[in-house]
Amino acid sequence: MQLFRKRKKKKLDELFDAFYYEADYTSNNLEFLVDLVAHFRPEKKEKNQPPVSIQPLLDYLQENAVKRYAMSVYLRNVFQNRKFTSILTDSGIIRDAYFIREVRERLASKILPEQPEPDTLQFLLNQVFYKQKDFEWIQEISILEINELIVLLDLDTIYDNEEDSSNSAITEIVSGISLLIQRISGRALEQDVLIMVPEYENVQSPFESFEKKLDVIITKIVRQRNFSVSGTDPDYLDLVELLKGCHQIINTAFDNSAKFGISLRVNQSLLRIRQQLFRIDALLPLLAIDSDEDKRDNSIYLTIKLIKYNCRKNNIRRLMLDSTQTIAYEVTQHTAKTGEHYITESKKEYMHMLLTAMGGGLIVGFLCLFKVVLGKAGVSDFGHAFLYSMNYAFGFILIYLLGFTLATKQPAMTAAAIVKSIEGGLSDSVNDADRHRSFAILFSHLFRSQFIAFVGNVFVAFPVALVLIWSLQGVVGFQIVNQHKSDVLLTDLNPIESWAILHAAIAGVFLFLSGIISGSISNKIKHKKIYNRIKEHPILKISLGKEGAKSFATWIEAKWAGVASNFWFGVFLGSTASIGIFLGLNLDIRHITFAAGNMALGLFGGDFHSGWYPILMGILGIGMIGFVNFIVSFALSLWLALRSRDIPLSEVKYLFHSVWLYFRHKPISFFFPVKNS
Template identity: 90%
Template sequence: MQVFRRTKKKKLDELFDSFYNEVDYSANNLQFLVDLVAHFRPEKIDKENPVSIRSLLDYLEEHAVRRYAMSVYIRNVFQNRKFTAILTDSGIIRDAYFIREVRERLASKILPEQPEPDTLQFLLNQVFYKQSDFEWIQEISLIEINELVVLLDLQTIYGNEESASNSAVTEIVNGISLLIQRISGRALEQDVLIMVPEYEDIQSPFESFEKKLDILLSKIIHQRNFSVSATDTDFQDLVQLLQGCHQIINTAFDNSAKFGISIRVNQSLLRIRQQLFRIEVLLPLLATDSEEDKRDNSIYLAIKLIKFNCRKNNIRRLMLDSTQTIAYEVTQHTAKTGEHYITESKKEYMHMLLTAMGGGLIVGFLCLFKVILGKAEVSDFGHAFLYSMNYAFGFILIYLLGFTLATKQPAMTAAAIVKSIESGLSSSVNDVDRHRSFAILFSHLFRSQFIAFVGNVLVAFPVALFLIWSLQGLAGFQIVDQHKSEVLMTDLNPIGSWAILHSAIAGVFLFLSGIISGSISNKIKHKKIYNRIKEHPVLKISLGKENAKRFAEWIEEKWAGVASNFWFGVFLGSTASIGIFLGLNLDIRHITFAAGNMALGLFGGDFEAGWYPILMAILGIGIIGFVNFIVSFALSLWLALRSRDIPISELKYLFHSVWLYFKYKPVSFFLPLKDS
């Protein structure tokens, strides 16, 4: 690989002096091209002040001999360089396995692949080696680029009548042919076909496109200009068939709401979509009606080739494209669940209070169990296991009994909020009405969360206090001593402990549990678990048809919630032990457990803690609840917005309307008043 010296940017006349004096215009000498691009490459890309190559144009007009030398040099450098691989591979997903694709792109970023020196990709790797190069190049005026092409007397990609068969169009033709062959093979895989049952009895447009392409290519080969007219019937048919191919992939993605979707199927569909977009870019290059079309198409292709090569290892774009559909399906499930957590009427409000009190009742027991389990003489791993099972089965019990754990709401309700935003944006409702509707919905969410907090805390505290009094005060079991009491009270102090950080960690776990719930629900749908259980021959015989059906319904409705609550418990129970193993101060703080722990701490210290620790503990409980809420809600809101491709800027106006509504009717954010 040629190694280039790193120097300051040369002035244009100095750059041409060194180039002209070398008298080496061969294809292997890329240094002049590297220096020329470096001369115009901006330190910072500014789209309002795009890069101009006017100075180069003026210099070439003034120096005819050097203009001719540069023309010869450019022709030598670009002559006969193959670029089919850029058209068919660069920037397109290579693997159906997401993690493997990320790993390969990351490795290529650190140590880029180097193709053969006679390929165009090698040249682009050497000259336009920065990922941002495409961004400033595409902003250069097309008028200036056209002037440069004319000044240097460069041929178009179509060559001339004598060299048409060796023109760059042959690379484009080969690229399109290879792309459609790959698409046809992937589109006929079973995983893809099950996503589009509507097209089961219809001839595949991919096969039709491939046949029509062969007809068009045989026609192009015999054309003097190595292209056809844009009005050619075969070319127009290809354009229509391409739209039909797009429609199938769009239908497959749309059907993910009905059938669910896996990462592997999503990657397969995304690969086909990217290949179709690539064909959509290349297909117009096969049609020209004038010399101006040829020159414009040549410039268009050059810019696209630079773009494809610069972005071939773009991990951020891969992450966004690969996860958007999965994220949509996950948040779609959580949005449906979250709708049940937003109360509107007084009846629903009181029901939320009662279910939250039920959750607080169970958490009171869990607080006591955790303290008792902490006395077990086991390893850190053993404590992690015991704590995890205590939390996990407690949360599952809360879920199955229909009770509410307040902080489980934000991850669900954020998706419901975004779903309402999406509905408003897609409807004909004006901005003022949409923002007003959002403000009212948010007030319902806030008061639902508020009363859930109240219900959890009001019951968890007295239940934990009653349990510790019964066991330690009456039965004489020493559970919380003076030292443990001080630890429990100190852990709630937002100033004297890491309570805020630990409550933020709990917020992240709340967010992750929501993701797990949506992911499992999506997988159950995609794998058709309901039908597998319902029609399982052994289950139908052993349980009976009706019981097998009921079991299938229970799995479909409840299993995602059970699994997410189990893992939420594991996250909470194992964090402290992982922190010990890593030597980090890691732990969790949860508002409902904080209330229960305060009761245990007060009783263990014979209620002699003093007013300051009690005040700090009460303040800490409030702050812990707020941080639990805001972290899980913010993460879930971000994911839901990204999954629906809604700009973050939309939130500015929406939350401004919330502030206005709060000033107008603040009580409605806490009590179920009639909205207006």
């Protein structure tokens, strides 16, 4: 049985015959309007598809005067006295300062749409234009055709209801603007918004000034027969300027997020105000007309806008993009600053990276052995997850605090630094070749930094793990890594016989998430003014002294984001396998540095009698694991950074084309520092 039947499109003559002969065209029944819109609605939007034309409808109405009159009467009855203020003030505008709640409500409304009262315009639009993309083909219809339809049907404009001003469309528009500015004024005075714009602390609020000037305009409009003012009216022009001032405050607040940080809740509040201001931007021109043509054009403009607002009221994708852009910018702003330290240019920096990576490899060698020992603990899978997580977490924190380098932590931190350079290039007045060449050079610096970090990590982790297992086994007197464990460790590195590549990709995702956590915490520390809170804490000043409290505050501001991100990175790595066991899925992680240490343990456990095949596959696996770690974490971080700077993804192919050209020209610079590279 077919659950959802597809409604068959009717021909125009069939549709009008049923409408005229079988239905009461003086009623408010929406069936005819639903069928008429369905007749013109495209089955599927294709590329290069011509815009929808209503010329067949115009021709039919030209030839059928009786049905033309019937349709005119019908449309007047259907649209008469329908309220639409709520569409102007609410549809498509964030309703809640809490992002998750807003997403949940929109998702619920998508599945089971809200149905307003039947006498409202929103109810009509819900029934007739019920597809989310209906506004796209509607706004492509020729304005000339729409104008001809209005003339044929002798339809009123939004300015023509002279008998009852309380039910006029202009009254709805004015009410909508008034309600929007009142909501904005209230939200803009909240403390979490005010702290973002200290520059306006002693300045009269432009929102209040706009509200007062709007009252003046409303008084003028009520006195006019056509419910409007002239576009050159001084009060109207003042209103336009005041609206620009309102925008300036919100723009300043977003700009100040780099200085003060920003929380998701404050971001949502500012975004809601911005959306409301954009809505006023769209409605304000409707109050001013200078000719009869303006009346009709404005009426068409409002109709299309109402359809668009209603169709997009539950758009989750747009909400996600708008809500996360500023937060993403602030998160990547932190990683951009941190990432600059991971890109080597000179030989001195290159050698320093090698030394710090060797330090990281030294600690990872210990962590590999500790994990094998912890694996012998007689605890549950949850217990192993906890032990492994703490092993990784505190090891990574130690690497971070000692200033050592874990190779694959770099991409998550350096992607934003690269995009920052792209952003600078895009804003400079240089040709594409020069701009992209600069990116290629920077990328080569990053790649060789990553390469030497791999070398430092791997070539130290392997011998350290080998020496440690040999020493410990001599002390305890029994084999810590037996033949079975040896086979498991070596097989896990084989890219052909195991899921090593997938597990390396999972580790790459966690590397990306750790970068997000670092930037997010850094942003929160800045927004919550943690430095000043600690520095001026009365108990800390007594117990540590003023200088001690200041030093502690400085340390927290500089290091805490890194400590927290490394801790959670360790938790992610340590708990993945146990979660996989619980879910019955083959989940695990592979990281290049740990892979090198595990290979040493595996070879030792097999008394180095494993043969050449496991060794070759292990070496190949280590290289592929490192590449996947790098490419996944870098790609995700690059995507986030591009998103935060609103740089189109289409730019990426040109960027990497320039990288390829530069690699062909100077391949050695991608691995070693050379002059003029």
